[in-house]
Amino acid sequence: MIVEIVILAMIAAFLGLRLYSVLGRRAEHEEEPVPTRFEPNDSASAPRQIAPSATNQPALRPSREIVGFPPAIESGLRDIAAVDRRFDLLAFLEGAKSAYAMILEAFWRGDKEELRQLCDQDVYEGFVAAIDAREAAGERLDNRLVRIEDTTIHSASLDGQIAHITVRFVADIAAVTYDRDGHMVAGSLDDAVESRDIWCFSRDVRSASPDWVLDETDED
Secondary structure (H helix, E strand, C coil): CCCHHHHHHHHHHHHHHHHHHHHHHHHHHHHHHCCCCCCCCCCCCCCCEEECCCCCCCCCCCCCHHCCHHHHHHHHHHHHHHHHHCHHHHHHHHHHHHHHHHHHHHHHHHCCCHHHHHHHHHHHHHHHHHHHHHHHHEEECEEEEEEEEEEEEEEEECCCCEEEEEEEEEEEEEEEECCCCCEEEEEEEEEEEEEEEEEEEECCCCCCCCEEEEEEEECC
């Protein structure tokens, strides 16, 4: 009888040790910190590859970008977004700022080839005529775009399959004109002048190219 009690006690002790071992390891595992979405991990620093969708169609842009405009502008932007799934208003405005700088700088240095790529035919011919007149007069520009202070949508519309978005730019520009002998005849690089321009960009929404071109310029 005593022997049986001792054997049962040993078995109970053995089972107790096994249970403690299992629970102890489980508890230790559960106490390990679990990374949250705000904590870095080994995979977070690695570049992510985003696979295209099965249909290879771009996703619709969130409509929250097209809010807070006067009704006519908002309606025009929504019309454009409805037929152009790639249209992204914020990306458009950033591209418009870049185009504004590129076109001005190309005009100032007389780069007709770059202007041809960024403007429609009518605007391009207007820039070329101004460049030719400047060269004929022996004048050279040393203008600099100091900063773009503001970029706002002035109007937006969809004319058939052609989207038009007009943008008002407020910028500081330092402008200097030299004559054929290299003498400064106008302007100053030390004093930037505020410029207010209204430029209209257009794009055929059926085109595979996402590029917009400048099709009209005006001053505010």
